[in-house]
Amino acid sequence: xxxxxIFLMLAIVCxxxxxxxxxxSQEGKQIFVYGFMFAMIGVAYYFMSLSIRxxxxxxxxAIWEIVGLSLITLIAVFIFGTSLKTQEYIGLALAIVGIVxxxxxxxxxxxxx
Amino acid sequence: xxxLYVVLAALLDIVANLALNKSNGFRxxxxxxxxxxxxxxxxxxxxxxLEGMKLAVAYTLWGSIGILGTTLGGWYxxxxxxxxIGWVGIFIIIIAVITxxxx
Numbered sequence: 670x671x672x673x674x675i676f677l678m679l680a681i682v683c684x685x686x687x688x689x690x691x692x693x694s695q696e697g698k699q700i701f702v703y704g705f706m707f708a709m710i711g712v713a714y715y716f717m718s719l720s721i722r723x724x725x726x727x728x729x730x731a732i733w734e735i736v737g738l739s740l741i742t743l744i745a746v747f748i749f750g751t752s753l754k755t756q757e758y759i760g761l762a763l764a765i766v767g768i769v770x771x772x773x774x775x776x777x778x779x780x781x782x
Numbered sequence: 783x784x785x786l787y788v789v790l791a792a793l794l795d796i797v798a799n800l801a802l803n804k805s806n807g808f809r810x811x812x813x814x815x816x817x818x819x820x821x822x823x824x825x826x827x828x829x830x831x832l833e834g835m836k837l838a839v840a841y842t843l844w845g846s847i848g849i850l851g852t853t854l855g856g857w858y859x860x861x862x863x864x865x866x867i868g869w870v871g872i873f874i875i876i877i878a879v880i881t882x883x884x885x
Contacts, residue, residue, distance in 0.1 A: 687825075703826075703829075706825065707822050707825070710818075710821060710822065710825055711818050711822075714798070714802060714814075714817060714818050714821055715808060715814075715818075717802060718802045718803075718805050718806075718807050718808050718814060718817070719807045719808075721802065721803050722806060722807045725856050725860075725862035725864070726799055726800065726802070726803040726852055726853075726855070726856040726860065726862065727849070727852045727853025727854070727855070727856040727857070727862065727864065727872070728853070728864070728868070728872075730799050730848065730849060730852040730853070731849045731852075731853065731871075731872055731875045731876075732875075734845045734848065734849055734875070734879060735875045735878055735879060738845075738878075738879060738882050738883070739882070742882055754885050756881060756882075756884070756885035757881075757882060757885040759881055760878050760881035760882035760885060761878075761882070763874055763875075763877055763878035763881055764875065764878040764882070766871075766874055766878075767871045767872070767873075767874035767875035767877075767878050768871070768875065769871070770867050770868065770870050770871030770874060771864075771868050771871030771872060771875065772868075772871070773865070773867050773868065773871070774864050774865040774866065774867040774868015774869065774870070774871055775864065775865075775868055776862075776863045776864065776865060
């Protein structure tokens with residue numbers, strides 16, 4: 670189970686890197702931007718496939734989506750010194766609640782990695 | 783038109799996730815490759831849609847459809863059941879995505 674979570678976190682980190690560069694795609698050098706993005710997404714999906722051998726695919730994908738988004742928000746705070754709006758605090762709080770509930774609601778019949 | 787790109791990207795992403803599940807950790811390589819090709823196409827369409835839409839709008843639509851579709855797909859095709867509290871969690875996560883992206 671722990672292994673599955675580590676794979677999921679690795680997948681998320683790769684995806685965050687991949688998607689972050691998409692913002693630069695309008696500034697020329699498109700081929701490099703897309704190349705990097707596609708490579709990262711490929712690696713992310715490989716890790717994801719290992720993770721969902723244990724975690725159900727819907728739960729893993731929901732967590733991947735929201736943790737990725739929360740990470741991007743937190744990176745803005747800790748690296749770029751942006752301050753959060755009230756709505757973003759609410760969003761992060763909802764993210765945590767959602768993740769906890771989804772985990773409580775998972776039926777574990779799947780085989781372990 | 784751009785809206786269509788996003789919806790199509792989300793649907794491709796759902797199929798990619800389900801194919802990924804079928805690949806059993808890339809042991810069934812065929813499904814793994816199909817999955818990565820589909821997700822590449824999905825991201826390409828998402829990038830195209832950004833020419834005509836804000837990233838926030840595109841991403842929330844894509845994320846919401848993707849999360850719901852993947853969970854329903856996992857339940858329908860792979861019998862991956864979720865307790866009611868888990869479904870509540872899925873919806874709260876979707877609301878969290880929307881809340882974060884529209885801030």
